[in-house]
Structures are given as C-alpha cells and as structure tokens.
Amino acid sequence: MSVRNLEVQVLFDGQVDPVLALLRFEIDANRYEACDVASLRFAVRNPAQQALWFETEQPARKWVILQMRDKQSVSSSWTTLFEGRIDHIEYAAEHAVLEVECRDALAALMDLRIQDAWLNHTQQELLEIMAQAAGLDAAIALPSDQATLMAGQFWQIEHKRGALMGQHRFQTAADLAFTIARDSFCDLYGSGTSLVCQPLGSSSDTGVQVTDMRNAVLETSVARDLQLLSGVVVHMASWDSRQRSTTQIYYDGVSFSQEVPSGNASIHTFRVPGRRLDELQRLARGKHARIAAHALSVRIRIPGVLGIAPRNYMTVVTGNGEKTLGIDQVISRFSVEQGFVQQVVLRDRGGGT
Numbered sequence: 646m647s648v649r650n651l652e653v654q655v656l657f658d659g660q661v662d663p664v665l666a667l668l669r670f671e672i673d674a675n676r677y678e679a680c681d682v683a684s685l686r687f688a689v690r691n692p693a694q695q696a697l698w699f700e701t702e703q704p705a706r707k708w709v710i711l712q713m714r715d716k717q718s719v720s721s722s723w724t725t726l727f728e729g730r731i732d733h734i735e736y737a738a739e740h741a742v743l744e745v746e747c748r749d750a751l752a753a754l755m756d757l758r759i760q761d762a763w764l765n766h767t768q769q770e771l772l773e774i775m776a777q778a779a780g781l782d783a784a785i786a787l788p789s790d791q792a793t794l795m796a797g798q799f800w801q802i803e804h805k806r807g808a809l810m811g812q813h814r815f816q817t818a819a820d821l822a823f824t825i826a827r828d829s830f831c832d833l834y835g836s837g838t839s840l841v842c843q844p845l846g847s848s849s850d851t852g853v854q855v856t857d858m859r860n861a862v863l864e865t866s867v868a869r870d871l872q873l874l875s876g877v878v879v880h881m882a883s884w885d886s887r888q889r890s891t892t893q894i895y896y897d898g899v900s901f902s903q904e905v906p907s908g909n910a911s912i913h914t915f916r917v918p919g920r921r922l923d924e925l926q927r928l929a930r931g932k933h934a935r936i937a938a939h940a941l942s943v944r945i946r947i948p949g950v951l952g953i954a955p956r957n958y959m960t961v962v963t964g965n966g967e968k969t970l971g972i973d974q975v976i977s978r979f980s981v982e983q984g985f986v987q988q989v990v991l992r993d994r995g996g997g998t
Contacts, residue, residue: 879897
C-alpha cells in the first residue's frame with residue numbers, strides 16, 4: 646500500500662499568512678450552473694500579539710488559493726484545488742478559530758445585476774461583454790458547427806420584448822450567460838480569474854483526463870431513473886410572429902419526426918421563439934443529452950485524488966460492468982483527524998462503456 650505525505654497551503658492575495666494554520670476544509674466543485682465554494686477553518690497563532698486583518702471593521706475580500714501536494718511523489722508540485730474570493734468570515738477569539746467561506750470567479754457574474762438591454766450582439770460578444778463588466782478575463786469558444794446567432798433584438802417582436810430591462814426573465818448576468826451556454830451545448834464556469842465557455846466534450850477527446858478508479862473506491866452507490874431509462878423524447882416548438890408560422894420537432898435520441906413517437910417514453914417540451922428547423926434539431930440533441938444523462942447516477946467515496954475535477958472523466962465499476970462517466974461534482978474534505986477524502990458524482994456525459 647502506497648503511503649502519502651500530503652501538504653496543504655493557503656495563499657491570501659498570493660501570500661501565506663503565518664498567523665493562520667489550516668485545520669480543515671471542504672470544497673464543493675460542480676458543473677451545476679453554480680459557483681464552486683470552499684469553507685476553511687483555521688487556528689489562529691498568538692492572536693493577542695499582533696493586529697489581525699480579519700478583525701478590522703471592514704476586512705479586505707482577499708483572493709484565496711488552496712493548493713495541495715504529495716511530498717512522497719517524485720513530482721511534488723502544487724495542485725490548485727480552489728481559487729476564489731472571500732465572502733464571509735467568522736472569528737471566535739476565545740477559541741482562536743477563524744472560519745472562512747469563499748466562492749470562485751463565477752460569483753462575479755452571480756452578483757452582477759442586469760441593468761440594460763442587450764441589442765444586436767452575438768452570443769460570444771454578450772459573454773465577453775458580461776465578463777468584462779464583471780472584471781473577468783474571457784475564454785469563449787462556441788461550437789464551430791453552430792451558426793453565429795444574434796442574442797438580442799433583431800427582427801422579431803419576441804426578441805424586442807425579451808430585451809427590455811423590466812420584462813425579461815434574466816435578473817443577473819449569470820442567468821443570461823448560462824442560458825447562452827446551455828443553448829449552445831457548452832459548459833460555462835470560472836477558472837482562476839477567467840470566465841470559460843467551451844463545448845461539451847467526451848472521454849475520447851484529445852487531452853481529456855480519464856482517471857481509473859475501478860480498484861480504489863471506498864463506497865459506491867448506483868442510482869437508476871427507471872422512467873428515463875424507458876425512453877426520453879424532446880419536443881421543440883418555435884414560432885415566427887411575422888410569418889405567422891410554427892415549427893415543431895420530436896427527437897427520441899435516434900431520429901427526428903413531426904409526430905409524437907409511439908411508446909411510453911416521457912415527453913419534455915421546450916418552446917423558443919424565432920428558430921429555424923435546423924436550429925431546433927440542434928437544440929433538441931443538446932437537451933436530450935442533458936436529460937438522458939440523469940438516467941444513471943453513480944456516487945462514490947474515494948481517498949482524495951489530486952487533480953480530478955468536474956468535466957473530467959472517471960472509469961468505475963457499476964453493478965456487473967464498468968463505465969467511463971463524466972464527473973459532475975467533487976466534494977473534497979480534508980482535516981487533521983480524518984485526512985483527505987472525496988465524494989464524486991458521476992453521470993453519463995460523453996463517456997463510454
């Protein structure tokens with residue numbers, strides 16, 4: 646059995662704070678259209694002998710980087726588990742204990758309220774504008790086979806109404822950004838100080854990280870949604886108010902049709918304005934893949950592995966077989982008493998048998 650010698654460091658604005666000694670942390674990293682969050686607990690060394698930055702009336706919202714490394718490894722370089730800004734602190738002076746809560750860069754979009762209309766911009770331009778307004782760098786790569794679409798007012802009354810500040814359903818920049826990414830079949834997330842939008846991948850893509858955990862799992866829980874396993878049909882409908890015409894399509898994961906497919910498959914209906922038939926087909930494929938991915942969910946508990954993250958892939962045993970599944974969520978927990986353990990949620994998102 647291999648022996649590990651794990652070391653953790655926490656940087657505040659790029660510097661280690663010698664006053665703080667990490668006792669434990671919990672990091673929730675996911676691809677659920679939400680921020681990655683971290684909760685850290687520190688012991689405060691010699692609190693009475695110096696001024697503490699977290700005891701001021703308005704403490705600075707420092708940028709936190711949490712890193713780990715295995716000193717037993719040949720290449721014991723630091724691996725970053727979390728980057729983000731402090732949201733909340735709680736200091737118990739009698740016990741010399743500091744609790745810190747952080748969110749990653751995506752929080753800047755979550756906190757950015759939409760105050761204006763968005764007219765005559767492409768989807769990529771909108772994402773870049775929002776990233777700049779939130780103080781983030783932008784790394785935007787929409788699918789190359791997707792037509793460049795305008796995301797504001799251009800020819801239909803539906804879009805004009807959708808762009809008015811008081812009428813649209815988007816309350817924050819994150820609401821709008823996630824909708825654009827979802828309709829483009831992309832992942833949207835924060836990485837360091839950047840907003841990243843990239844097409845959903847698969848385990849066969851070049852450079853994708855696939856971790857083999859078939860013989861290293863502490864606990865496994867496999868959940869199957871029997872309704873989704875019996876079949877999923879996506880119904881996409883659109884309309885053109887000027888032409889007074891409607892378009893609709895059904896997709897069962899194999900073929901398209903104008904009529905409801907026979908059988909007991911559950912039907913999921915979505916309505917979008919001003920879309921052509923080819924656009925509805927593209928949207929139907931994406932929505933079908935997202936829904937069908939929930940037919941199988943695998944939750945595992947493993948000894949902590951440095952470097953695994955949402956949007957990577959993992960090979961695990963599921964019942965009588967094994968599958969390569971996409972990582973949806975990683976909850977990493979570390980403490981002096983319990984060591985380093987992770988809980989991982991896996992779903993069938995571009996993996997393989």
